[in-house]
Amino acid sequence: MSLEIAREVQFTFDCADPARLSAFWAEALGYQMQPPPPPFESWEQALDAWNVPPERRNDASASVDPKGAGPRLFFQRVPEGKVAKNRVHLDVRAAPGLTGAERMAALESEAGRLVALGATRLHREDPAPPLAAGHIVMADPEGNEFCLD
Numbered sequence: 092m093s094l095e096i097a098r099e100v101q102f103t104f105d106c107a108d109p110a111r112l113s114a115f116w117a118e119a120l121g122y123q124m125q126p127p128p129p130p131f132e133s134w135e136q137a138l139d140a141w142n143v144p145p146e147r148r149n150d151a152s153a154s155v156d157p158k159g160a161g162p163r164l165f166f167q168r169v170p171e172g173k174v175a176k177n178r179v180h181l182d183v184r185a186a187p188g189l190t191g192a193e194r195m196a197a198l199e200s201e202a203g204r205l206v207a208l209g210a211t212r213l214h215r216e217d218p219a220p221p222l223a224a225g226h227i228v229m230a231d232p233e234g235n236e237f238c239l240d
Contacts, residue, residue, distance in 0.1 A: 099162070100162045101162055101163045101164070101165050102162055102163075102164050102165070102181070103164075103165045103166075103167060104116075104164065104165070104166045104167070104233075104235065105167060105169040105171075105173075106166050106167070106168065106169065106233050106235075107168065107169075107172065107233060108149065108168075108232075108233070109149055109150065109151050109152035109166035109167060109168050110149050110152045110166075111209075111232060112152070112166045112231060112232060112233055113152035113153060113154045113164065113166045114152075114154075115208055115209055115210070115231055115232050116154050116164050116166075116231070117154040118208050119183065119205055119208065119210070119231075120154070120156075120161070120164075120183065121156075121157075122154040122155055122156055122157065122161070122164065123154065123155060123157050124152070124153070124154055124155075125152075125153035125154065125155045125163070149168065150167065150168045151165065151166065151167050151168065152165075152166045153165045153166065154166075173233060173234045173235065176236060177235055177236045180235070180236050180237050180238065181237040181238075182226075182237065182238045182239075182240040183201070183237060183238065183239050183240065184240055185197060185198055185201040185239045185240065186198050186201075186239075186240070190218075190224065191218060194218070194224060194225060195215075195217070195218070195225050198215075198225070198226065198227050198239045198240075199227070201239050202227050202229060202239055205229060205239075209231070209232040210229050210230060210231055210232065211229065211230040211234075212227065212228075212229055213228040213229060213230055213236065214227070214228050215227045215228075216228070224240075226238045226239060226240045227239040
């Protein structure tokens with residue numbers, strides 16, 4: 092039996108600072124911070140109306156694809172820090188269709204942009220044809236690994 096509909100997915104990040112991480116990923120991916128629900132014009136208005144105390148206002152945040160094509164990224168505050176390598180990671184497709192030196196130059200450029208936003212460059216894997224096209228391993232501001240591919 093096959094499922095005839097594709098399911099929507101959301102990627103959820105456990106983190107210490109949801110607003111900061113959500114803003115980082117919005118910039119990294121060309122996403123935007125999720126707007127507040129109607130009739131609110133800002134999240135502050137919504138949180139005020141819902142009587143959310145100041146110390147709980149950064150418990151969660153989300154980034155969304157402005158075109159509605161990509162998955163929603165949800166960030167939730169958790170008390171514990173990251174302690175091990177991710178079992179699942181994102182590959183940010185920064186050089187689709189490019190090969191060789193042109194590909195690696197595009198990845199290096201994007202790595203520089205993301206470092207300026209708070210990412211950390213971990214290491215570069217140079218192309219090893221025919222199986223590997225080369226990529227750069229990065230970490231977001233809270234240490235979650237991802238690849239520039």
